[in-house]
Amino acid sequence: MATSINCWKCLARPCATSSSRISSIVSSKPFSSTSSKLVGGPKPFKKAAPAGVKQNLRIKKKGAQKTTGRPPASGERKAMRKRIVLSNTNALAVPGMQEFNKDLVADMLEGGEEKKSLVGNVVVLPGETVDALRAIDAFKPTQGWGLFNKPGLLIRQESVELTRALVSAEDEKSTLRYVIEGSKGSGKSMMLLHAQAVAVARGWVVLHFPEAQELVNAVNDYAAIPNSNPSVWMQPTYTAEWLEKIAKANPILDTIKMTQPHNLPIEIPKGTTLGRLCELGVRDSDIAFPLFQALWSELNQSGRPPILLTLDGLSYIMRDSQYRNTNNELIHSHDLALIKHFTDFLSGSQTMKNGGAVIGATSRSHHPISLSMNLAITQALEKQQESPQTERQPFEKNYDERVEASLKDVHVMKLSGTSKDEARGLMEYWAKSGVLRQTVDERSVAEKWALAGNGVLGELQRGALRMRI
Numbered sequence: 001m002a003t004s005i006n007c008w009k010c011l012a013r014p015c016a017t018s019s020s021r022i023s024s025i026v027s028s029k030p031f032s033s034t035s036s037k038l039v040g041g042p043k044p045f046k047k048a049a050p051a052g053v054k055q056n057l058r059i060k061k062k063g064a065q066k067t068t069g070r071p072p073a074s075g076e077r078k079a080m081r082k083r084i085v086l087s088n089t090n091a092l093a094v095p096g097m098q099e100f101n102k103d104l105v106a107d108m109l110e111g112g113e114e115k116k117s118l119v120g121n122v123v124v125l126p127g128e129t130v131d132a133l134r135a136i137d138a139f140k141p142t143q144g145w146g147l148f149n150k151p152g153l154l155i156r157q158e159s160v161e162l163t164r165a166l167v168s169a170e171d172e173k174s175t176l177r178y179v180i181e182g183s184k185g186s187g188k189s190m191m192l193l194h195a196q197a198v199a200v201a202r203g204w205v206v207l208h209f210p211e212a213q214e215l216v217n218a219v220n221d222y223a224a225i226p227n228s229n230p231s232v233w234m235q236p237t238y239t240a241e242w243l244e245k246i247a248k249a250n251p252i253l254d255t256i257k258m259t260q261p262h263n264l265p266i267e268i269p270k271g272t273t274l275g276r277l278c279e280l281g282v283r284d285s286d287i288a289f290p291l292f293q294a295l296w297s298e299l300n301q302s303g304r305p306p307i308l309l310t311l312d313g314l315s316y317i318m319r320d321s322q323y324r325n326t327n328n329e330l331i332h333s334h335d336l337a338l339i340k341h342f343t344d345f346l347s348g349s350q351t352m353k354n355g356g357a358v359i360g361a362t363s364r365s366h367h368p369i370s371l372s373m374n375l376a377i378t379q380a381l382e383k384q385q386e387s388p389q390t391e392r393q394p395f396e397k398n399y400d401e402r403v404e405a406s407l408k409d410v411h412v413m414k415l416s417g418t419s420k421d422e423a424r425g426l427m428e429y430w431a432k433s434g435v436l437r438q439t440v441d442e443r444s445v446a447e448k449w450a451l452a453g454n455g456v457l458g459e460l461q462r463g464a465l466r467m468r469i
Contacts, residue, residue, distance in 0.1 A: 087146075088149060104123060133196055143190065154190075177357075179407065181412050181413065182364070191415060205252065211313055215316070217321075235336065240285040258272050262297065278295065310358070311359075314361060320332050346358050346360060346410065418456075
């Protein structure tokens with residue numbers, strides 16, 4: 001039965017024209033709920049771009065992602081990155097450990113069975129030593145201190161040799177000049193920390209540059225020292241912060257009084273302690289460097305304690321710094337006042353009147369390449385081993401005379417992997433602390449020692465404590 005459809009032209013009765021048109025559409029195409037535009041035939045062919053004409057892909061950019069959390073405060077990220085935890089209450093306390101004190105240092109100086117029994121043992125650092133080392137930023141975030149109940153040090157054969165050299169310099173009132181060299185993870189910073197612990201136990205004054213990179217990468221304010229020829233540049237803010245660390249790490253400065261007159265920008269009463277002198281430099285950075293010069297002059301008077309001057313990241317100061325002079329030329333690192341102070345004692349051009357040591361440790365994980373420093377260290381090692389000397393490359397132009405002069409005749413301590421006895425003592429300490437959950441026997445020690453590149457400390461710690469299968 002046909003359906004009647006009304007035409008829009010005549011709504012009262014059916015229209016023959018409209019009826020025949022609609023009946024033809026219904027009979028030719030099936031029913032579909034899709035739009036008639038989408039039901040049609042294939043899409044028209046899109047003409048390709050002409051040859052030699054690039055057609056860029058247009059991608060709609062997304063809107064900026066909105067952050068709902070609180071943004072970090074100024075300096076918060078750096079504080080978290082450099083945060084050091086020295087005690088873990090969840091770790092087991094190892095009973096019967098020896099403390100790193102003056103008596104232990106005396107035991108290391110003695111020969112025989114006492115010295116042999118100390119090598120390979122881990123000794124705990126007492127509270128006053130930890131406070132002093134923390135004040136000078138001797139600990140590093142990558143050394144794994146937060147795994148154990150208390151910070152401790154492994155006594156190595158090289159540790160005993162360094163202790164003997166430090167005490168000998170104190171007795172003879174000479175200046176020990178050392179460079180600690182080794183591959184990545186071999187324990188150079190830990191050996192530097194051992195020297196600082198010996199100095200604190202013996203009552204020395206300890207001055208330390210924790211990161212040499214911060215001295216040369218142009219992040220601190222600087223100014224030329226008046227009447228210096230050639231120009232020497234001081235860093236007031238860094239010097240003020242450094243004086244604060246020196247005062248916190250060396251309480252002995254509060255017992256030493258000034259005895260010499262000094263031409264200082266401010267008037268200081270006679271009999272002022274050296275600790276008070278550091279505090280005045282911390283308050284006003286503009287006078288920090290002259291006060292540091294007065295502090296060093298007072299420490300070199302007769303009857304003062306020995307001085308330990310250390311620096312970590314030696315390769316950073318063996319090249320041009322990122323600072324520029326008034327002619328827009330790069331300033332050599334040895335023209336910066338604090339670095340010049342260090343290199344003068346490292347080269348032997350100046351000595352410490354009451355004895356002491358100046359020690360620099362290289363960095364092999366992230367460091368600039370200094371051809372002159374590498375050559376000087378190689379030649380020093382060859383001289384110590386009485387082997388033929390390595391000469392300069394004849395066509396190399398990037399050697400630095402000032403760098404070679406600063407490292408002339410220094411003693412180089414080459415660190416490599418630990419022995420199996422030292423690795424076993426360290427693994428036993430880890431097991432007693434509860435962080436190494438496996439039996440420590442000859443087989444496990446030999447396996448970890450071999451996988452760690454013949455006992456490299458950083459790789460040994462990574463393979464035994466941080467790697468999980």
